[in-house]
Amino acid sequence: MAYALHFPRSFEEAFRLLDPQGQPPALPLAGGTDLLPAVEAGRWHPGALVSLSRLPLATFERAGDEVLIGGTLPLRRLEREPAIGELLPGFAEALREVGSVPLRHRATLGGNVVRASPASDLLPPLLALEASLDLRSQHGRRRVALVDFLRGSWETTLQRGELVERIRVPVPRPGSYRWQRVRPANDISQVGVATALVTSDARSPWRIAAGGMESHPQRLSGAEAALPQEDPSPGEIEEAVHRAREGTRLKDDRRAGEEYRRHLLGVLLRRSITSTVERARSMKGRRT
């Protein structure tokens, strides 16, 4: 299990240490809350861990109609940013559901995104918010939409030697996140549903994404298309629920059976839509 541990102070040095050809591979270490138990359990055998803690990546910035979240910003700091609560209420409530407070003092958004867990509580809201990623490697930078970055359970298009420099999220966007678990705190969600409103898109303002699916968290485009207006009628909401339940392959495992998850998906979607509509009303005047 022995690995080397490095603390690069520049990106140049970090990329050299993360050499994509290195064997066994060097892995970037952010908060470590997920990586360290996985290494200890023998799921990964890195030759080296390259700590990102000395790089200027724990940043937060509002830039016009986006917030730019540094890859290693701890989740607890993000959750306590007033701008997140005001501009992205659905994302704020998902952040409060990840692990526990001491875990969130170290766990990072970049780590959560790169991990691509099918049960992530943060990927559904980030998908519904149409987030994108700024990735950086020794070859330069590229920007990729989160929806294209996620490829499967635990699978992304991240290349070896590449780091998440920033997560970009458009603001402001009314939204909400609803979930179900066995225990309310410090547990993993069986299903999580995020909805968000893009009021500038008059013809299809709704964005919906869910976790607890057979694969990674995904957008539910069928359900979105059933909601042609910001303030949907009860009939339109029921149609969206119907399409979500019919058009989605859900996970069937020890955490919850498929049929139960399908039930949850409908209940949580209905609740999330209702809550987002209410939030949109109270955010009026502050959004684009």
Place this chain on the structure above:
Amino acid sequence: MTGEPPLTLRVNGEERTVPEVAADTRLLDLLRWRLGLKGTKEGCRTGGCGACTVLVNGESVLSCLTLAREMERQEVTTVEGLTGTPEAEAVQQAFAEAGAVQCGYCTPGFVLALVSLRREHGASPPDLPTLANELGGNLCRCTGYYAIVRALADLLGVPVTSELPKSTFTVEPGGSP
């Protein structure tokens, strides 16, 4: 393992240098086995129980999920380091009055989680269900939590006028309906 570098950090207000700290040494093991600070407990070692909670630069952190060498020149506080401070006295009093300790195994972790929340929230603490949720990372096998949450509420001056809401301890789908 030999040939590993020494580690210098501040523990409970004192600068300490520990020779030969291996790359994979956890902060938990450094504290317990290299520094003899056994107040920090090991429960699950995978981030699920909070028994190993310590403060790093004043914030609660799980020492079982933190590499010791990440702590170079950082300030680590364990339950031993709180002893005798006004903060510790306030927590002790709140715990005693609420009857929040039985076997005590979870107590150091809870105390540090409480201290961290108290510092973070300062004079504007959130409501009781939110506070109870923010303690959700610490498990206790004895007390049933009521007394511990009550101690936290007392400590932060959050009124407990009646019973804690049932929803604090039972499963409701996330957020308000």
